[in-house]
Amino acid sequence: MSFFVDYAASSLNKVGEELCGDIVEFYRSAHSCIAVLSDGLGSGVKANILATLTAKIAITMLKEGLSIEEVVDTIMQTLPVCQVRKLAYSTFTIVEVDTDGMAYIVEFDSPSIFFIHNNKIQFIKSIVKEINGRKIKESRVKLKEGDTLVFVSDGAIHAGVGNTMNLGWGWNDIAAFIEDMPHSELSAKLVTSKVLDACDALYVGEPGDDTTAVTMKLIEPKKVTLFSGPPKDRHRDKIMVDYLMCSKGKKIVCGGTAANIVSRELGEEIETIIDYNNREIPPIGYIKGIDLVTEGVLTVRAALEMLEKINSSIDISFLYENNGAAKLAKMLFEDCTHLYMMVGRAINPAHQNPDFPEELSIKYKLLKDLQNVLQGLGKVVEVEYY
Numbered sequence: 001m002s003f004f005v006d007y008a009a010s011s012l013n014k015v016g017e018e019l020c021g022d023i024v025e026f027y028r029s030a031h032s033c034i035a036v037l038s039d040g041l042g043s044g045v046k047a048n049i050l051a052t053l054t055a056k057i058a059i060t061m062l063k064e065g066l067s068i069e070e071v072v073d074t075i076m077q078t079l080p081v082c083q084v085r086k087l088a089y090s091t092f093t094i095v096e097v098d099t100d101g102m103a104y105i106v107e108f109d110s111p112s113i114f115f116i117h118n119n120k121i122q123f124i125k126s127i128v129k130e131i132n133g134r135k136i137k138e139s140r141v142k143l144k145e146g147d148t149l150v151f152v153s154d155g156a157i158h159a160g161v162g163n164t165m166n167l168g169w170g171w172n173d174i175a176a177f178i179e180d181m182p183h184s185e186l187s188a189k190l191v192t193s194k195v196l197d198a199c200d201a202l203y204v205g206e207p208g209d210d211t212t213a214v215t216m217k218l219i220e221p222k223k224v225t226l227f228s229g230p231p232k233d234r235h236r237d238k239i240m241v242d243y244l245m246c247s248k249g250k251k252i253v254c255g256g257t258a259a260n261i262v263s264r265e266l267g268e269e270i271e272t273i274i275d276y277n278n279r280e281i282p283p284i285g286y287i288k289g290i291d292l293v294t295e296g297v298l299t300v301r302a303a304l305e306m307l308e309k310i311n312s313s314i315d316i317s318f319l320y321e322n323n324g325a326a327k328l329a330k331m332l333f334e335d336c337t338h339l340y341m342m343v344g345r346a347i348n349p350a351h352q353n354p355d356f357p358e359e360l361s362i363k364y365k366l367l368k369d370l371q372n373v374l375q376g377l378g379k380v381v382e383v384e385y386y
Contacts, residue, residue, distance in 0.1 A: 003220065006217040008191070009212065022155070028380070032097060037153065037212060068094070094107075103216075105126075105149075114151065144218065145219065152174070152211070155208075155212065159203055160203060191217070192215045223340070226341045229344030240342055253290055253294070319334070337379060343383060345385050
């Protein structure tokens with residue numbers, strides 16, 4: 001079976017710093033996912049530069065299939081030397097997981113990775129290699145559905161030092177905390193958020209170091225099909241609705257015209273559900289056989305704004321609000337790994353001057369932005385225009 005890697009990463013900046021000294025890069029190909037967490041020496045601008053260089057070099061070289069020996073050697077020869085500490089490196093963790101669940105892990109001077117199987121922390125056997133005078137840990141482990149990998153920067157290990165805790169949180173304490181989570185119920189984002197919430201609490205809201213958590217969880221693919229906008233050729237209405245109803249997974253219809261097309265072709269009435277707590281977002285509808293029916297431009301715009309906030313937010317409770325935009329954003333984020341978007345090219349005069357090129361229509365741009373944001377969140381998105 002081909003699995004999907006649910007991925008999430010978030011950071012806390014050291015108090016008083018605008019730039020984070022931890023950088024995460026993520027890449028998804030047809031065969032695997034690669035995540036790189038780099039922790040630059042110190043904090044602030046210099047740390048951010050060191051970490052960015054390390055992460056960019058690593059992810060670019062690994063995407064091209066170069067060996068870890070070449071990656072580490074290039075990093076060591078590229079990074080500038082800190083004049084104060086006479087060191088020229090960032091610590092890093094690299095994790096690659098293929099669609100069969102085989103994980104390859106490389107760690108350089110970073111906290112050991114947390115591997116959760118059946119809600120228990122498991123030991124991963126590793127070997128030590130020396131590359132260009134630097135020692136790295138290398139390991140491989142076969143993941144099964146539901147297995148989770150969590151890796152953190154040393155800001156998490158040191159959380160609370162000299163404040164709420166004498167010696168910091170510590171690896172074993174974090175492991176116990178992660179082990180207590182109900183992993184079968186949590187997405188990668190929620191696992192990440194819980195770890196950072198705890199770190200922030202130990203730091204009493206003033207992190208003494210840049211703190212980052214990254215989670216990769218092996219899950220079964222979850223497919224969603226979204227239909228928005230009528231096709232240019234009205235004779236294709238039935239084709240689009242037939243495809244929507246035959247598709248696997250959840251089904252979403254965005255826009256009044258699209259909803260009317262689905263209602264007509266299925267012979268089902270649209271029921272408007274006026275039960276919401278945000279008067280600025282139109283109510284949702286209900287059509288038998290469709291998981292979510294929403295208004296178009298206003299709802300998609302609001303959902304897009306919520307999705308854009310996810311990477312920079314630890315608290316994502318806004319996804320659970322009782323309105324159409326939150327329901328749409330939640331379904332696309334938590335209940336979707338693969339999204340197929342059917343976008344009609346007919347321009348609604350209410351949204352745009354019909355004399356303008358279709359690429360300039362508000363609806364078209366919003367859906368294109370939605371595609372880009374979801375891909376940035378690690379989703380696989382395919383778009384077809386009608």
